[in-house]
Amino acid sequence: MSTKSIPDELAREIAVEQAHVDRVHEELEKAGVRADVVQAEGLARSQFGRQVEIGDAEGAGLFERDALMFHAAKRRSALDTQYEGLVFGRLDIDHAMLRAATPTDAAGNGHPRERSGASSGPSGSGGSGEDREIRYIGRLGVRDDDYEPLVIDWRAPAASPFYRATPTQPMGVLRRRVLRSRGTTVIGIEDDLMVPEAPDDLVVVGDGALMAALTRSRGERMRDIVATIQAHQDEAIRASARGITEITGGPGTGKTVVALHRAAYLLYSDRRRFESGGILVVGPSGAYTAYIERVLPSLGEESVVLRALGDVLDVVDTERLDPPAVARVKGSTRIRSLLAAAARGRVPDSPTELRVMVAGRPVRLEARDLDRVRSQVLRQHQRNTATAAAQAALGEAAWASLGITGDRDAKAEFIDKWEDHLDVESFMEAWWPQVDPREVLLWLGDPALVRRHARGSLRDDEVEALAASFRHALEVGSWSVADVALVDDLAARLGQVQDAPKEERGFYEIEELDDLSQYGVTEVQPVRSAARDEGAPVVRTEPRERLLAGRIGRPEEYAHVLVDEAQDLSPMQWRMIGRRGRYASWTVVGDAAQASWPDAAEAAAAREEAFGTQGRQLFHMDTNYRNAREIFDYAADVVRREVPDADIPQAVRETGLQPLEAPLGPDPLAATRAAVDALLGQVEGPIAVITPARHAAALAPVADPDGRVQVVDPMSTKGLEYDATVVVDPEEITRESPGGIRVLYVALTRAAHRMTVLF
Numbered sequence: 001m002s003t004k005s006i007p008d009e010l011a012r013e014i015a016v017e018q019a020h021v022d023r024v025h026e027e028l029e030k031a032g033v034r035a036d037v038v039q040a041e042g043l044a045r046s047q048f049g050r051q052v053e054i055g056d057a058e059g060a061g062l063f064e065r066d067a068l069m070f071h072a073a074k075r076r077s078a079l080d081t082q083y084e085g086l087v088f089g090r091l092d093i094d095h096a097m098l099r100a101a102t103p104t105d106a107a108g109n110g111h112p113r114e115r116s117g118a119s120s121g122p123s124g125s126g127g128s129g130e131d132r133e134i135r136y137i138g139r140l141g142v143r144d145d146d147y148e149p150l151v152i153d154w155r156a157p158a159a160s161p162f163y164r165a166t167p168t169q170p171m172g173v174l175r176r177r178v179l180r181s182r183g184t185t186v187i188g189i190e191d192d193l194m195v196p197e198a199p200d201d202l203v204v205v206g207d208g209a210l211m212a213a214l215t216r217s218r219g220e221r222m223r224d225i226v227a228t229i230q231a232h233q234d235e236a237i238r239a240s241a242r243g244i245t246e247i248t249g250g251p252g253t254g255k256t257v258v259a260l261h262r263a264a265y266l267l268y269s270d271r272r273r274f275e276s277g278g279i280l281v282v283g284p285s286g287a288y289t290a291y292i293e294r295v296l297p298s299l300g301e302e303s304v305v306l307r308a309l310g311d312v313l314d315v316v317d318t319e320r321l322d323p324p325a326v327a328r329v330k331g332s333t334r335i336r337s338l339l340a341a342a343a344r345g346r347v348p349d350s351p352t353e354l355r356v357m358v359a360g361r362p363v364r365l366e367a368r369d370l371d372r373v374r375s376q377v378l379r380q381h382q383r384n385t386a387t388a389a390a391q392a393a394l395g396e397a398a399w400a401s402l403g404i405t406g407d408r409d410a411k412a413e414f415i416d417k418w419e420d421h422l423d424v425e426s427f428m429e430a431w432w433p434q435v436d437p438r439e440v441l442l443w444l445g446d447p448a449l450v451r452r453h454a455r456g457s458l459r460d461d462e463v464e465a466l467a468a469s470f471r472h473a474l475e476v477g478s479w480s481v482a483d484v485a486l487v488d489d490l491a492a493r494l495g496q497v498q499d500a501p502k503e504e505r506g507f508y509e510i511e512e513l514d515d516l517s518q519y520g521v522t523e524v525q526p527v528r529s530a531a532r533d534e535g536a537p538v539v540r541t542e543p544r545e546r547l548l549a550g551r552i553g554r555p556e557e558y559a560h561v562l563v564d565e566a567q568d569l570s571p572m573q574w575r576m577i578g579r580r581g582r583y584a585s586w587t588v589v590g591d592a593a594q595a596s597w598p599d600a601a602e603a604a605a606a607r608e609e610a611f612g613t614q615g616r617q618l619f620h621m622d623t624n625y626r627n628a629r630e631i632f633d634y635a636a637d638v639v640r641r642e643v644p645d646a647d648i649p650q651a652v653r654e655t656g657l658q659p660l661e662a663p664l665g666p667d668p669l670a671a672t673r674a675a676v677d678a679l680l681g682q683v684e685g686p687i688a689v690i691t692p693a694r695h696a697a698a699l700a701p702v703a704d705p706d707g708r709v710q711v712v713d714p715m716s717t718k719g720l721e722y723d724a725t726v727v728v729d730p731e732e733i734t735r736e737s738p739g740g741i742r743v744l745y746v747a748l749t750r751a752a753h754r755m756t757v758l759f
């Protein structure tokens with residue numbers, strides 16, 4: 001046996017694997033041609049529809065095989081060119097060893113033996129005898145004409161030993177091999193031996209795939225870990241789809257990447273349910289969704305919806321953060337009573353009196369009467385769907401106000417006239433308009449209104465700050481991330497805005513003009529009459545239109561909801577996500593020690609409400625795969641001082657390089673530049689300068705145009721990682737953030753290889 005790679009041996013092994021990869025591609029080439037034919041015959045849709053229901057380990061027959069291959073052929077070139085190859089693993093299994101083992105220690109994870117990914121036989125180093133089997137593992141399943149698997153989908157039960165086999169429980173596996181490819185070319189091999197002595201014909205090369213993966217430079221986008229998933233991670237990935245799956249663990253323990261692989265696994269294991277029902281992945285920021293967006297496509301899955309907290313609603317997409325004190329008010333369920341009152345309250349500037357002549361009788365209703373009718377209707381209805389009910393209730397009130405008793409016919413005539421009365425209709429338009437939930441937030445720019453509706457539930461300073469924040473939204477024309485959950489809450493209270501009946505639309509509202517973009521028009525400014533504007537201050541209407549653009553629909557519901565960085569969701573955000581997962585199972589990923597939402601108990605209560613009474617399964621990750629041990633130990637020391645019960649993982653990789661500390665000095669820009677310049681020569685990939693707001697403007701010039709060096713605030717680095725970081729002014733980071741030291745902990749755990757801290 002050989003445990004060290006020597007170039008010739010490595011080249012020989014690569015050639016063997018290349019031969020198999022070539023065979024897979026030939027097969028896919030043929031399938032691609034067939035797929036074109038299928039498509040040309042108009043059968044593609046039904047074929048594709050069927051294929052989504054099968055896994056490559058189950059079922060048999062030409063039809064499924066064609067369908068499977070159709071899908072694989074479609075995805076092949078993307079997987080090869082963008083995602084490091086379709087085939088990434090190989091298992092050499094000894095069935096004699098398997099037979100001798102306990103029944104649970106079986107390749108195939110207890111499932112009936114599947115035929116191999118390449119079979120026993122001549123192709124390569126594994127071909128000794130009947131008992132030997134070779135399985136190739138890939139991002140998708142591929143079979144040959146005889147329905148023999150050439151590659152097994154990584155999610156199939158037959159691929160499970162690739163992730164679960166260990167030297168103490170080898171599951172019949174002699175050698176696990178990871179293939180590294182560029183395009184369709186195999187360029188490297190890393191082997192792990194599962195038995196103390198490999199048979200003579202089994203060559204072992206490389207230093208182990210995990211370490212090779214971890215020492216690699218980080219790209220701008222998260223990579224999948226499909227070739228190096230560890231056994232404890234695999235358990236969480238393949239855990240039951242039901243109920244609530246919680247994945248906890250410290251920084252860099254792979255929580256995010258495991259959760260994403262789990263999403264791909266769920267689609268594979270119950271495609272009918274999860275593809276049609278949908279999977280929603282929610283993360284903290286747009287930077288985060290951009291960072292993870294390639295992981296699922298790299299696993300062959302395109303159908304998962306990724307949303308940041310600022311773009312959960314279709315019509316709002318924002319990254320703007322409120323000052324911490326305001327975000328706190330907006331995130332707390334305390335604000336619900338204000339929203340409820342505002343949603344039920346009078347529409348500002350709506351009429352406070354109704355005078356009308358109906359069926360020859362003069363009707364007069366005053367503010368008190370109108371308020372009473374409104375409250376009565378809103379006890380049973382949502383405002384936007386209750387126009388008819390409100391008009392009817394108003395009619396009853398109008399009749400009652402006349403003080404006529406016992407004359408049924410007169411009442412019937414009155415109500416009949418009331419229903420079609422033009423004056424009543426125009427009153428209704430002003431008194432009971434359709435209300436966009438975002439309008440309600442704009443009303444709350446008035447502190448007096450906020451105070452009145454809050455009825456003591458908010459302090460004076462909170463009232464002022466809240467109202468100021470909505471006025472600010474109107475000035476800048478953008479909502480904040482925290483506003484999105486408020487809009488969603490109001491939308492649930494008000495009901496969907498209803499279309500005006502077609503015949504009532506003004507000529508300028510005809511449908512053809514709804515989508516002006518087809519004429520190249522991207523921004524519309526209303527024409528204001530000169531007379532109306534005369535003498536009046538110039539009103540800039542554009543920000544308001546930006547704030548109210550689009551139509552808010554009903555919340556999209558999903559079959560599975562995956563929430564990352566769950567420790568940061570405010571109670572109001574939990575409620576927002578909960579509306580999208582009322583019938584869903586959940587995967588929830590978080591680490592309390594990295595929390596930026598200050599009131600853990602309140603958030604926990606809202607989260608429990610979102611989950612309902614479903615069963616739980618908990619997975620804990622305790623190995624840090626991101627940070628060099630020296631960097632992580634530094635961060636762990638910092639957080640332990642204030643959060644003694646922080647969940648501290650073990651970092652597995654040592655570099656021998658301690659983080660550097662240097663003074664920020666009188667010229668922060670120069671100090672930061674010097675730190676960045678040094679790092680540029682030491683790492684290949686992205687570098688982040690993580691700075692508190694105080695230095696952000698001064699340090700902005702350090703960012704480079706190609707994006708390799710970025711200047712970012714600590715909160716925006718949540719969930720992300722870089723080859724190297726410069727953490728600026730840690731004390732100020734702690735001071736400025738509501739999460740305090742926990743946010744500094746996030747900042748200190750973003751670097752994979754090098755870190756410099758500037759005090």
Ligand SMILES: Nc1ncnc2c1ncn2[C@@H]1O[C@H](COP(=O)(O)OP(=O)(O)OP(=O)(O)O)[C@@H](O)[C@H]1O
Pocket residue numbers: 210213214223224225228229230233249250251252253254255256257258591594625626718719720721749
């Ligand atoms: N089995 C693995 N093989 C290779 N790389 C891995 C493995 N597990 C995790 N990693 C890598 O470790 C890094 C950290 O993973 P991830 O971002 O999922 O951690 P996290 O627990 O979500 O971190 P945080 O809580 O700090 O955001 C990523 O680069 C990920 O690819």
